[in-house]
Amino acid sequence: MCVALGLGSQLAAGQALAAGPAEATPIGIAPINYSGDLPSHMQSDIEAAVAEAIERIDRRAVFLDPECQTSRCGADVDHVLVLSVGVDERDYQIDVEVYSTRDDRQLAEASELCDMCGHSEVLETIEAQVTTLRAALERDEAAPQVRVEGSPPGATVILDGQQVGQAPLTAEVTPGVHELELRAPERNAQIYKWEATLGVEEVFVYELSEAQAQRRGGRGLSIAGWVSFGLGLAGVGAGVALVVIDGRDYGPTCSLEVRDVNGACPNIYKTARAGFVGLGLGGVALAAGTGLVIEARRKRKRQASAAVARLQPSLGGFTLQF
Known part of the structure; x- marks a missing residue:
């Protein structure tokens, strides 16, 4: 949105003049829009009154180029004041607005009809209206x-x-x-x-x-993983034991009467195959248990990351994204 500014300033075209202390915050004064029969000397007095009022609110007036038609006219200011003065015999309609040049946002406005006013009363009314804008300027300049x-x-x-x-x-x-x-x-x-x-x-x-519900899934995987890990250890242990005893005498059935001439017992443990099966199954269970425990930890981390809700502005307020 661009703010259309009226013409009518007494300044020469192409100028942007400043009035007030150089260290004060500048505020742009748009070309004043005059309507009705206002003599040139009164227009000059109005511009001087605006500059004095700006100084009273600790700002420095910068009169913008008369050819300016928007609130962004290249002057190094954060705010632009727009003044319209209309006259019908001795009745004066005075309208003052102030805009932010950052986003063309209107910060404040003041309007007054000065009935049967003389020269000095018009100037006093304009000065009073300008000084009322101070609060709006300070709010807009405040830290976020x-x-x-x-x-x-x-x-x-x-x-x-x-x-x-x-x-x-x-x-x-x-x-x-x-x-x-x-x-x-x-x-x-x-x-x-x-x-x-x-x-x-x-x-x-x-x-x-x-976050309780989200942690349950990870906890279930973790429990299953540790159970599988324990069973795997048991399977590996049993498999090792069976492999170790394979070929050994089955003691209770190996009395001297049943042994051959070489002293060998016909009844021996034949557990190697079962032992290797146990080792294999135990190894698979160990691997599965380890994988489940690792996946449970990864899942908890992913859930913790996914559980961070990110909000973004939207037309109706905020949009929540997971």
Whole structure:
């Protein structure tokens, strides 16, 4: 949106003149829009009155190019004042508006009909209207703020990676992009990114959901993994034992009467095959158990990451994304 500015300033075309202390914050004065029969000397007095009023609110008036038609005319100012003065005999309609050049946003306006006014009364009315704009200018120049509130109260507030306190909380930030993170025990975290603007307070209302349900899946995998790991150890241990005793005498049935001339017993353990099967199955169970435990840990990490809700501005408020 561009703000159309009226013409009629007494300044020469192509000039942008300043009035007031050089160190004061400048405010652009758009070409004043005059309607009706206003003599040139009164127009000059009105411009001088505007400049004096600007000085009273600790600003410096910068009169913009008379050919300017929008609130962005190249002057190095953050705000532009738009003044319209109309006269019908001795009745004066005076309208004052102030805009931000950052986004063409109207910050304030004042309007007054001065009935049966003389020269000095018109100037006093204009000066009074301009000085009422000070509060709006100061609000727009104030440092950006962020206000955090929500459920559960007491959530840890992390701003740009630094812990700044607990909610509810209000903090000043610098203009630019910031990241806000909310964390609480046994709750899913939320992250909100936004661009802070001078004079604007961003309100963030959070609701951290419980994280218990998300942890169950990982816990089940972990339990299954450790059970499988234990069974695998038992299987490997049994397989080793069976391989070790393979070929040995089966003691209770190997009396001297049944042994051959070489002393060999016909009854021996034949457990090698079962032992190797046990080793194989135990190894598979060990591998499966180890894999399940590792996957359970990875799942918990993924769930913790996925549980961080990211909020983005939308036309109706905030959009929550997981």
